[in-house]
Amino acid sequence: MSGEKGGRGRRIVLWRHGQTAWNVEGRFQGTTDIELTETGLGQARRAARLLAALKPDAIVASDLKRAADTAAELAAVTGLEVSYDAGLRETYAGVWQGLTHAEIRERYGEQYAAWKRGEPVRRGGGELETEVADRAAPVVEERAAKLPDDGTLVVVSHGGAIRTTIGRLLGLAPDTWEALGGLSNCCWSVLGEGVRGWRLLEHNAGSLPEPVLGDDN
Known part of the structure; x- marks a missing residue:
């Protein structure tokens, strides 16, 4: 599946928030409402300019400040409104x-x-990771279902919540979810709609998706 629109199915971009002070200090954040650092804001602004080139149709974000403020940067350059959902919060x-x-x-x-x-x-x-998936994945599925046939949804959330959501949407067994490496601050993963369900097209990316050229596209 290519990184371009044009009848190639819906896409979901799962975007992790920018850096926080607790990220730098190596502290578990969970659902604690920590703000972005100045570095985190800069990361969000840079990433937003890249993601805007995908011409997203909708943005949904965790209501925690670090995700909401990251999403606001994409809203500023796309003109889209952000909707917020507590179901996308990080693991408690x-x-x-x-x-x-x-x-x-x-x-x-x-x-x-x-x-x-x-x-x-x-x-x-x-929370168990499966419980996080139980609350987060349906939010993403519901929003994706409202996209046009070749539409793009940007989901702004947290590393753990994103991993469990990807695992659930791909139909992977929970004990394999750890095989999905973590996301760096303000990096993202991309799921594309295939004939047999969602496919992982990009993971922990910091640049725009490129078409897959080869025998396995």
């Missing part, structure tokens, strides 16, 4: 929120190790 991580990875390993070492092994874990007493 309970008592882990606000702690660094080192602090979590020290205080909740067994739980942390189980999470790193890929076991279903309520980090800090919070």
Whole structure:
């Protein structure tokens, strides 16, 4: 599937928010409402100029400030209105929120190790990844269903929420979702509509999608 419009199916761009102070400090954010740094705002402005070239039809964002302010930069250059949905918030991580990875390993070492092994874990007493997918994926599917046949939806959310949403939309087993690498701040992944459902076209991209030229397009 190419990176161009023209009867080639709908596209979903899942865009992670820009940098925050807690990102820099290595602190678990979860649903804590942390603002973008100046660097994060700059990342959002740069990425917005690139994503605007895709001529998106709609923007939906998590209502947490770091995602909402990232989305606002794309709205400013496209003229589109942003709709907000709490279903796109990051995974709630309970008592882990606000702690660094080192602090979590020290205080909740067994739980942390189980999470790193890929076991279903309520980090800090919070949500399971499947529960995040249960609330986030339907938001994306509902908005995508309203697109024109070759339309593009931009979803502005968070790294963990985006990974679980991609896994759910691709029909992957939850224990394989970790195989999808993380997203850098203000990078995005692109899903395209294929004859057998959604396909992952781009992952952790920071430039515009290019057509797939070769035997597997």
